[in-house]
Amino acid sequence: DQQVKQNSPSLSVQEGRISILNCDYTNSMFDYFLWYKKYPAEGPTFLISISSIKDKNEDGRFTVFLNKSAKHLSLHIVPSQPGDSAVYFCAASDTGNQFYFGTGTSLTVIP
Amino acid sequence: KAGVTQTPRYLIKTRGQQVTLSCSPISGHRSVSWYQQTPGQGLQFLFEYFSETQRNKGNFPGRFSGRQFSNSRSEMNVSTLELGDSALYLCASSDGQPYGYTFGSGTRLTVV
Numbered sequence: 001d002q003q004v005k006q007n008s009p010s011l012s013v014q015e016g017r018i019s020i021l022n023c024d025y026t027n028s029m030f031d032y033f034l035w036y037k038k039y040p041a042e043g044p045t046f047l048i049s050i051s052s053i054k055d056k057n058e059d060g061r062f063t064v065f066l067n068k069s070a071k072h073l074s075l076h077i078v079p080s081q082p083g084d085s086a087v088y089f090c091a092a093s094d095t096g097n098q099f100y101f102g103t104g105t106s107l108t109v110i111p
Numbered sequence: 112k113a114g115v116t117q118t119p120r121y122l123i124k125t126r127g128q129q130v131t132l133s134c135s136p137i138s139g140h141r142s143v144s145w146y147q148q149t150p151g152q153g154l155q156f157l158f159e160y161f162s163e164t165q166r167n168k169g170n171f172p173g174r175f176s177g178r179q180f181s182n183s184r185s186e187m188n189v190s191t192l193e194l195g196d197s198a199l200y201l202c203a204s205s206d207g208q209p210y211g212y213t214f215g216s217g218t219r220l221t222v223v
Contacts, residue, residue, distance in 0.1 A: 002153075004153075006153075032210070034210065034212065036214075041216070042216055042217075043115070043117075043201055043203075043214035043215050043216045043217050044154070044201070044214045045214070046210070046212060046213065049210045089153065089154060091154075096208070096210075097142065097144075097159055097161075097166060097167055097205075098144070098156055098159055098167040098169075099144075099156070099212065100156065101146070101153045101154035101155075101156075102153050103151060103152060103153035104153055
């Protein structure tokens with residue numbers, strides 16, 4: 001049973017435009033949320049996080065929004081760059097020790 | 112500071128064999144977690160070790176086991192390999208903080 005879902009397997013965006021990646025979860029006890037970025041043949045690298053006490057966290061071009069009532073989070077990348085092309089995973093946890101990952105969204109930024 | 116090191120990077124095994132994968136965490140990290148990544152399934156949690164004790168376990172059959180040594184290095188073992196075990200196995204280490212999760216590059220296991 002997938003507790004974290006990324007319903008869009010892929011997304012294509014023009015360079016300079018906004019990329020919006022979505023993630024839904026089912027467990028209302030989740031308090032910690034992460035986004036990871038993964039290039040082929042590499043392990044995922046941490047991108048940005050948010051805890052349940054916030055509804056927004058920003059780091060440069062990356063912003064994560066959390067809507068706890070809807071059990072939904074999203075990652076906004078503005079402006080999108082070709083180097084952002086990768087697979088993005090969202091992850092959630094209630095304890096911070098075991099994270100549940102989504103199936104990933106493959107982002108392609110077209111120059 | 113060295114990152115998370117996983118060895119070997121690639122492995123080909125035959126059905127029925129067993130395999131051991133190794134993970135050396137970031138120095139000072141006492142928590143090591145293992146994940147299996149397959150196309151369409153994302154990262155599936157296998158187990159987490161903290162100070163040589165298995166603290167969390169995912170929903171995998173008993174053929175998947177692990178251990179952690181006193182220096183925090185961890186090994187994962189899969190016995191009686193099946194074709195469906197072909198995957199990228201990722202190890203992540205943590206210093207105990209919820210956001211201190213760093214992944215290694217993974218071991219690509221192919222079962223033929």
